[in-house]
Amino acid sequence: NAIEFKKDVPQSGVDKNLYRGVWIYAEQRHGEVSNIVYELLNEGKRLAGKLGTALSAVLIGVNIKSKAQELINRGADKVYVCEDPIFAEFQDDPYSGVLTQLIEKEKPEIVLMGATNIGRSFVPRVAARIRTGLTADCVSLEVDPETRNLRQTRPAFGGNIMATILTPEHRPQMSTVRHKVFKEAKIEEGRKGEIIEYKIDVQTLLNRTRFLGFIKDTNVVVNFAAANIIVSGGRGLGSLEGFKLIKELAELLGATVGASRAAIDLNWIPSSHQIGQTGRTVAPKVYIACGISGQIQHMVGMGSSDIIIAINKDATCPMMQTATYALEGDLHEIIPCIITEIKSS
Numbered sequence: 001n002a003i004e005f006k007k008d009v010p011q012s013g014v015d016k017n018l019y020r021g022v023w024i025y026a027e028q029r030h031g032e033v034s035n036i037v038y039e040l041l042n043e044g045k046r047l048a049g050k051l052g053t054a055l056s057a058v059l060i061g062v063n064i065k066s067k068a069q070e071l072i073n074r075g076a077d078k079v080y081v082c083e084d085p086i087f088a089e090f091q092d093d094p095y096s097g098v099l100t101q102l103i104e105k106e107k108p109e110i111v112l113m114g115a116t117n118i119g120r121s122f123v124p125r126v127a128a129r130i131r132t133g134l135t136a137d138c139v140s141l142e143v144d145p146e147t148r149n150l151r152q153t154r155p156a157f158g159g160n161i162m163a164t165i166l167t168p169e170h171r172p173q174m175s176t177v178r179h180k181v182f183k184e185a186k187i188e189e190g191r192k193g194e195i196i197e198y199k200i201d202v203q204t205l206l207n208r209t210r211f212l213g214f215i216k217d218t219n220v221v222v223n224f225a226a227a228n229i230i231v232s233g234g235r236g237l238g239s240l241e242g243f244k245l246i247k248e249l250a251e252l253l254g255a256t257v258g259a260s261r262a263a264i265d266l267n268w269i270p271s272s273h274q275i276g277q278t279g280r281t282v283a284p285k286v287y288i289a290c291g292i293s294g295q296i297q298h299m300v301g302m303g304s305s306d307i308i309i310a311i312n313k314d315a316t317c318p319m320m321q322t323a324t325y326a327l328e329g330d331l332h333e334i335i336p337c338i339i340t341e342i343k344s345s
């Protein structure tokens with residue numbers, strides 16, 4: 001077993017001054033950089049600016065060096081590139097092995113990655129090997145320039161509270177971040193940065209699994225990432241029929257259809273449409289919540305939308321209180337009026 005796994009050795013007495021810099025893990029699959037990377041670059045740049053330190057990105061894969069400049073154009077000051085055929089397909093062992101080695105060598109103070117299937121799978125292994133903490137599913141981050149501690153906020157206790165977590169004694173401070181809680185970094189063509197090729201001795205990487213093949217999921221996936229407008233329905237729709245109104249309005253607006261968990265549990269719409277803590281996080285330009293009360297578990301999934309329009313007969317519910325525009329009344333009357341208005345305009 002090539003990796004010495006430091007069992008029962010808690011990280012203690014770490015010299016925090018040795019750790020500097022903010023890192024983001026630049027997740028890619030088959031050469032396609034994931035959108036969340038651009039969101040992390042934006043937030044990473046902000047945090048690095050507050051700490052007066054550099055922002056670095058880590059790219060692991062095969063034939064991916066060409067993507068490094070793209071990351072620099074989006075705000076990275078340095079990009080570490082680790083290329084080897086062993087990284088052609090995502091596998092936990094080699095990916096966590098190389099990231100662990102890089103972190104141990106370069107000592108960043110903050111490491112951020114997407115709370116994606118890949119991030120959720122291999123990053124806890126990295127944190128365990130380094131003997132540091134990992135705060136999963138963060139929805140906001142802040143840093144104290146004096147202590148250099150990262151305040152990591154995430155839903156806890158079934159979403160009933162928002163917990164702010166600090167790991168003041170450990171470095172690096174590691175977080176996975178939910179999709180769409182930060183805006184994507186803007187592109188600045190020709191921005192200058194450093195590309196560092198990190199040579200790895202693959203013999204030092206443990207690999208206990210064998211890659212047999214890649215089967216693409218052919219189920220229809222709801223594409224929230226590209227949605228500028230989302231029309232969402234909740235229990236207030238009253239029945240499966242109610243979703244016909246939502247779909248008609250969405251079609252007229254070129255919008256994507258979302259739903260609360262209550263609507264999913266009632267089998268009015270498939271679970272791939274669910275928005276919230278146990279569903280998807282979205283941040284469209286316009287979010288139209290129809291018959292959704294706005295419980296915290298739903299709000300954590302859509303609270304960063306630019307404009308929220310709520311249609312609800314209860315003006316006191318959290319969704320109506322949070323909304324940019326709150327339309328009080330029966331959705332079965334209000335939505336048909338909007339549809340008629342759009343059709344006649």
Ligand code: FAD
Binds near residue numbers: 235236293313330331
């Ligand atoms: P309700 O809370 O029942 O609200 C219905 C609303 O419709 C009310 O505000 C009512 O005034 C309004 N209404 C009724 N009739 C009309 C009408 N004719 N016209 C206009 N308005 C009307 N929920 C999620 O959505 N996403 C999640 O990811 C999620 N994860 C969860 C995870 C955990 C661990 C737990 C415990 C819960 C989770 N939930 C989640 C459930 C969440 O707590 C709420 O139960 C759910 O969001 C409520 O959905 P709703 O707003 O559609 O229903």
